[in-house]
Amino acid sequence: MADELFFLLRPEFPAPTPMYGRRPMGEGTGDIESLFSHFLSLSHDHRLTPKKVIDLVLPEVLAKLSRFDGTRLGWGWDKNAGKEMIGSGHVAERWSTILSSATGQTGLQLATMVPLAAHVYGDMTTDQDRVCHQCLGDDEAQGRLPYGRLLWRMKCVACCPTHRCALVTPVCGRPPDTTKRQFLRVKLAGVCSDCGSIGHRCNTAKAPIASADEVWRAEQCRRMITAFPAIEAxxxxxxxxxxxxxxxxxxxxxxxxxxxxxxxxxxxxxxxxxxxxxxxxxxxxxxxxxxxxxxxxxQGRIEKTDSFGTPVAPKRIRRVVRPANHEAIRTALKAAVETGDSVTSVAERLRVDIATLAQHADLYAEVRMATRNRKAASDTARQDAAIAKAEGVAIKLLRDGRRLTPRNAKGKGAYFYPSTVEWTVLALIRIGLGDRSVRHPTSAVRMSDAFLSKIEAAARRVRATFGETQAMLLLDYR
Ligand SMILES: [Zn+2]
Ligand SMILES: [Zn+2]
The missing domain is CATH 1.10.260.40 (lambda repressor-like DNA-binding domains)
Structure with missing residues (x-):
């Protein structure tokens, strides 16, 4: 508190930040460094590993961001080569806020896809690091450390617009026995994490030449990144x-x-x-x-591109709507009436939608009716089985002079589980026999009249077996 007051009273001294401020490389151009690469460079400048910065420096920054919603840093920050840190989502937005507070630098969101967040949607960044070897070589020739461009991490960008060659995932090309592998090697964009070669010179494979369409896309994206401040506004x-x-x-x-x-x-x-x-x-x-x-x-302006010859073919491919084979549909529907397939399963098998099947109204209705009948038949079979089970147990228990409870039924080797239809049927039989201790099962409301009258008939059969006098046993609660 005291030092905050000091900087308020003495504005000629800027407030200190926990970290030295550095700007993303290539700032103001389409070759701006990605926030992920920036974070690695920032840590490197402080002679700290990124993990140390996260564990020791940033928690203090987070604590000061009072309106912060309990963000925790730590595990997973470099997952998929820092994908979330450079995307258009809230994670990237938070990272730029945190690093802004840590270094006193503003505008770090321009090193992410956040400036596009209000305009478009979609996952725009790759899961893997990608580089242009020639650009990394240029970095070195110009006397700076190689760095990772935001442009290279855009999914739709497949090549370097400057060198017109494909972007490649950096892999160490050095034979394993000549590699000086180190467990604690510095993590830095543009540096091989296996052998430490600056600019990935360990990989000498020539990247393939890109097509004109690819170059056009990459160039458009590079110009877009240059215009990020205007687009964001x-x-x-x-x-x-x-x-x-x-x-x-x-x-x-x-x-x-x-x-x-x-x-x-x-x-x-x-x-x-x-x-x-x-x-x-x-x-x-x-x-x-x-x-x-x-x-x-x-930015809301229609402008023709200058670097434009022929139209660039769309990359997104339209969903193919295949013409339906109506002969096959009729055959399948006819077969379904016999085999008992539902219209849904026929549609799935033929890969057509239900509306296409319904064009064959006659067969469609026939299949639907057959399905309904079959369902009714299986319902009836299930009901009859439930009644037979409950009725059989009722007779056995009454013969022994016992009450018709599920617990007693268990003694006869018959299990009645609550929420099953058998349980409901047994309860209804007891009610039918005059047992007033049984609560009317709520699930009975949903039973069809036909089912209820079959249960009633079962209750009558039980009563007939034991006669009215025997039935009085039921009311004898001991
Ligand atoms: Zn390049
Ligand atoms: Zn290497």
């Missing part, structure tokens, strides 16, 4: 509004959907329902087929 409602205007002509929404591989209902819901979001991949596909600039569209 823009009104997300403008994006669907622009597409609505873009498709003002009758029928043009449908043709946009067809071109870009979107579902028409999803698109129209998106542009007409306030607050609806589209997946990021879908937006990118629309930009690809229409030749629109992704970064501009996300």
């Amino acid at each position: 823009s009104d997300p409602a403008q994006l669907p509004q622009r597409i609505k205007e873009y498709c003002a002509e009758p029928g043009s929404l449908t043709s946009l959907a067809l071109r870009s591989g979107a579902t028409i209902s999803v698109l129209s819901r998106w542009i007409n329902q306030p607050g609806a979001r589209l997946t990021f991949d879908q937006i990118l596909d629309i930009c690809g087929t229409e030749g629109l600039e992704l970064a501009a569209l996300l």
